[in-house]
Every structure is written in C-alpha cells, then in structure tokens.
Amino acid sequence: xxYNGTNNRQFSGxxxxxxxxxxxxxxxxxxxxxxxxxxxxxxxxxxxxATALLCASATALFFAVNSGRETPQPAGxxxxxxxxxxxxxxxxxxxxxxxxxxxxxxQSAATHPATAAALSExxxxxxxxxxxxxxxxxxxSETPMPLKETPxxxxxxxxxxxxxxxxxxxxxxxxxxxxNQTPSPEPSESVLASFPSAFTPNGDGLNDTYRPxxxxxxxxxxxxxxxxxxxxxxxxxxxxxxxxxxxxxTVQPHGAYLFILQYTTEKGEKKTEKGEFLLLRD
Amino acid sequence: xxxxxxxxxxxxxxxxxxxxxxxxxxxxxxLYQYALRYASNSEEADDxxxxxxxxxxxxxxxxxxxxxxxxWMRTVVIRAALTQYRRNIRxxxxxxxxxxxxxxxxEEVAEMPYNQVDYQTLLHLIQELPDGYRMIFNLCxxxxxxxxxxxxxxxCSQATCRSQLMRxxxxxxxxxxxxxxxx
Numbered sequence: 001x002x003y004n005g006t007n008n009r010q011f012s013g014x015x016x017x018x019x020x021x022x023x024x025x026x027x028x029x030x031x032x033x034x035x036x037x038x039x040x041x042x043x044x045x046x047x048x049x050a051t052a053l054l055c056a057s058a059t060a061l062f063f064a065v066n067s068g069r070e071t072p073q074p075a076g077x078x079x080x081x082x083x084x085x086x087x088x089x090x091x092x093x094x095x096x097x098x099x100x101x102x103x104x105x106x107q108s109a110a111t112h113p114a115t116a117a118a119l120s121e122x123x124x125x126x127x128x129x130x131x132x133x134x135x136x137x138x139x140x141s142e143t144p145m146p147l148k149e150t151p152x153x154x155x156x157x158x159x160x161x162x163x164x165x166x167x168x169x170x171x172x173x174x175x176x177x178x179x180n181q182t183p184s185p186e187p188s189e190s191v192l193a194s195f196p197s198a199f200t201p202n203g204d205g206l207n208d209t210y211r212p213x214x215x216x217x218x219x220x221x222x223x224x225x226x227x228x229x230x231x232x233x234x235x236x237x238x239x240x241x242x243x244x245x246x247x248x249x250t251v252q253p254h255g256a257y258l259f260i261l262q263y264t265t266e267k268g269e270k271k272t273e274k275g276e277f278l279l280l281r282d
Numbered sequence: 283x284x285x286x287x288x289x290x291x292x293x294x295x296x297x298x299x300x301x302x303x304x305x306x307x308x309x310x311x312x313l314y315q316y317a318l319r320y321a322s323n324s325e326e327a328d329d330x331x332x333x334x335x336x337x338x339x340x341x342x343x344x345x346x347x348x349x350x351x352x353x354w355m356r357t358v359v360i361r362a363a364l365t366q367y368r369r370n371i372r373x374x375x376x377x378x379x380x381x382x383x384x385x386x387x388x389e390e391v392a393e394m395p396y397n398q399v400d401y402q403t404l405l406h407l408i409q410e411l412p413d414g415y416r417m418i419f420n421l422c423x424x425x426x427x428x429x430x431x432x433x434x435x436x437x438c439s440q441a442t443c444r445s446q447l448m449r450x451x452x453x454x455x456x457x458x459x460x461x462x463x464x465x
Contacts, residue, residue, distance in 0.1 A: 013394060013396050013423075013424075014396055014401060014404060014424075015396055015397055015399065015400055015401045015404060016401065017315065017401050018400075018401055018402065020311075021311040021312065021314070021315060022311070022314070023310065023311050023314070024310050024311070024314040024317075024327075024328060024331055025328060027328070028310070028328050028331050028332050028335075029303070029306055029310070031332045032302075032306065032332055032335045032336055032339070033299075033303075035332070035336045036299070036302065036336065036339055039336075039340065040297055043297075238297075238298060238299060240298075240299055240300050241299060
C-alpha cells in the first residue's frame with residue numbers, strides 16, 4: 001500500500017490549536033527506546049557473531065596467560081576473578097602515597113591511582129623476573145618514602161577489598177607494559193576513558209546502567225562486556241549507549257564482568273582498554 | 283537548541299540513539315496531535331505514537347531526502363493509526379468495518395461548525411465518533427486524501443467512503459450542536 005499524502009494541505013477548518021502543544025507522556029519514549037534497543041541488539045548481533053566468538057576465545061587465552069604469570073599471593077587476593085593484573089590494580093588506593101613521591105608520574109597522565117597502578121604492576125612483574133622493570137624500581141628507591149620494593153607485593157593483598165567508588169583510569173594501566181623501557185611523556189590531550197568500578201541496576205535511578213566515560217571525541221568505538229562464562233552480554237559501537245545489566249532479556253547475576261573497549265581518538269590513536277567491574281544486586 | 287532535520291536524519295540513519303531522541307523531542311508533540319485525532323482515547327494515541335516512531339526509526343532509510351521529513355513522519359503516524367484501527371476491528375470488534383451500503387439521502391452538510399467549540403473539545407468529539415467514521419473523517423476531510431486513496435487504505439469501496447464521510451460529518455455536526463446548545 002503506497003500513499004504519501006498526495007494532498008498535503010493544511011486543514012484550516014479546525015479551531016486554533018492550543019500553544020504550547022501538550023507533550024506525549026514520557027512512557028511513550030521509554031517504550032520506543034526499549035523497542036529500538038531490542039532491534040539494534042539483534043541487528044548488531046547478527047553481524048558480529050563470528051567476531052564475538054573470536055573475542056571470547058581471545059579473552060579466555062588472555063585469562064589463561066595472565067593466571068600463569070600471577071605472583072604468589074595470599075589466597076584472599078583472588079576473590080574477584082582469576083587473578084590478573086586488573087584485579088590487583090583495584091588495590092590501588094594504598095599506594096597513593098608512593099605515587100605522589102615518585103617521579104614515575106611523568107609516565108602517566110598524572111592520576112594518582114594510575115601511577116600507583118604502574119608501580120604495583122611493575123612490582124608484580126619484577127617478582128616474576130622481568131628485567132624491564134628495573135628502571136622503575138630504581139626511581140622508587142630514590143623517593144624519600146622509606147619503602148622498598150618487596151613490601152609492595154605484600155601491601156597489595158592487605159587492601160584487598162575493591163573500593164567501589166573509585167574510578168580507575170584504565171588508560172595508564174594499559175600503557176604501562178609498553179612504557180617500561182623509557183618513561184616517555186604522554187601527549188597531554190589524549191582521550192581518557194574512565195570506567196566505573198561498579199553499577200547497581202535496581203531501578204533507583206542511581207548508577208542503573210554501565211558505561212565508560214570518555215573525556216574526548218572518538219571516531220571509532222567498540223565496547224564489549226563479557227560475563228564470567230565468557231559470554232558476550234553487551235556490545236555497542238555508540239559511546240552513549242550503556243548496559244542495563246540484562247542479557248537476552250534475563251537479568252545478569254551479581255558479580256564481576258569484563259569490559260573490553262576499543263576506540264580511536266580524533267588523532268587516529270587506537271586504544272584498547274580492558275578491565276573489570278561489578279554488577280551489584282541486593 | 284533545534285538541530286536541523288538533515289543532521290538528525292543522518293544520525294538516525296546511523297542508528298545513533300541521541301539523534302533519535304532529539305528527533306523524537308523535536309516532533310513528538312506535533313505527531314502526538316495526529317495520533318490523538320486518529321485514536322479513540324489518549325492511551326490508544328500513546329500506542330499509536332510509539333508504534334509510529336518505531337516504524338520511523340526502522341524505516342528511515344526509505345525516506346527520500348528531497349521530501350519533507352515532518353510530512354513523511356505524519357504519513358507513518360497515519361499508517362500506524364490504520365494498523366491500530368484494523369487491530370481494533372479484528373480483536374475487539376469495536377466497530378464493524380465500513381460496510382457496503384447504499385447511501386440513502388446524502389444529507390447536505392453545509393458548514394461544519396468547528397469554530398463553535400475549542401480545539402480540545404473538538405478533539406474529544408472526534409475521538410467519540412465510531413472508529414470507521416473517525417477514520418474516514420480524518421483521512422478525507424482533514425488530510426485531504428481522495429476517496430480512492432481512502433478506499434485503498436480502509437479496504438472498502440469508494441462509494442462507502444463517500445457515504446460514510448457524509449454520515450461522519452453529520453454526526454460530528456450534531457454532537458457540536460448539542461454541546462453548543464447546552465452552553
């Protein structure tokens with residue numbers, strides 16, 4: 001049936017319409033938004049199913065490799081996930097003092113937790129014998145803080161509980177392994193992505209959805225969220241889209257989830273962030 | 283902060299949710315008036331509007347860019363309203379489909395006394411009309427579709443459209459007069 005309003009006349013017989021026009025109830029928009037989310041989800045899902053499988057197996061490999069590199073720590077540290085770098089990085093706040101005193105801050109975008117993260121990670125790798133770390137640990141010893149490297153790994157488990165309100169900046173985390181050689185100064189205006197450490201999809205209007213926050217413009221964006229079973233529970237290419245804690249209509253359980261974000265900044269830099277966050281339910 | 287139609291159109295074609303929402307915020311009030319006129323109450327109008335926008339976002343690729351976006355969206359609302367009308371007939375048997383009838387006497391409906399009531403009241407009176415009358419009245423009298431086009435949309439004959447329109451106008455006129463005389 002084809003009709004396109006062949007007579008688009010404005011009907012002037014009616015009395016004047018009241019100004020301002022009454023708006024439809026907000027529930028209408030909610031219904032539209034949900035409906036489109038469903039349709040978009042299935043459209044995207046159809047396209048990237050193969051890529052998702054590939055990513056899932058890469059993630060499994062990632063976890064397997066990292067758990068092999070794990071330093072010997074008290075059992076209490078491994079609560080959240082297969083112990084990996086992201087896990088220990090959540091203990092960041094304890095190392096804030098160290099970060100303030102070191103000159104390693106030039107390596108990062110100068111956020112304290114991140115710099116401390118650098119240290120904890122490099123300290124980690126130090127224990128496993130990688131030599132690239134030496135430069136950093138020397139810097140640490142120069143600080144007035146009476147701390148040696150060895151206490152650092154043990155300090156890490158002491159503050160095991162992840163600070164739920166801490167926003168960890170993942171950019172520096174990712175760059176640390178490659179920056180071990182030379183503390184090259186970071187371009188000051190690079191896009192930073194910050195990731196909430198948890199969200200509570202309980203409908204109270206507060207942190208009901210999960211979404212990374214970008215500090216700049218991106219030309220490409222791909223966010224994927226995996227659950228503990230390595231199922232891809234959410235994927236989007238739109239920076240404004242957030243995850244509501246559902247997968248295929250079922251609410252996801254309380255626990256840890258992995259995010260992988262790939263984006264390209266306006267300058268053409270491609271970045272990848274990985275990390276964990278918590279879905280908290282009452 | 284009104285964004286241009288071209289910008290919003292581009293965004294919607296890329297399935298961008300913020301552009302979709304901006305398009306909705308910009309035109310939903312206008313289109314809601316359309317939906318209210320076609321539906322029999324505001325709840326039904328909400329459904330029609332929601333259905334219409336889902337169709338709009340899904341099929342925005344079919345919109346020819348030379349045309350006027352708002353007019354195209356209005357036709358989508360009409361399409362959604364027709365779907366609702368057919369659903370009403372099928373599910374709720376609210377109104378028998380416009381049946382083939384021999385028009386008895388075509389009542390000469392001269393001037394329609396629209397200006398004797400305000401807009402909201404007129405809207406309510408239109409909503410109170412039986413579904414078939416309301417549809418034909420909206421399509422032919424207000425939108426200006428020809429009897430042939432309306433017959434195609436409503437799946438009836440042109441003669442039925444003509445007679446039903448006369449009756450719809452007559453009934454509406456009577457309703458307005460009753461209200462006016464009460465005052």
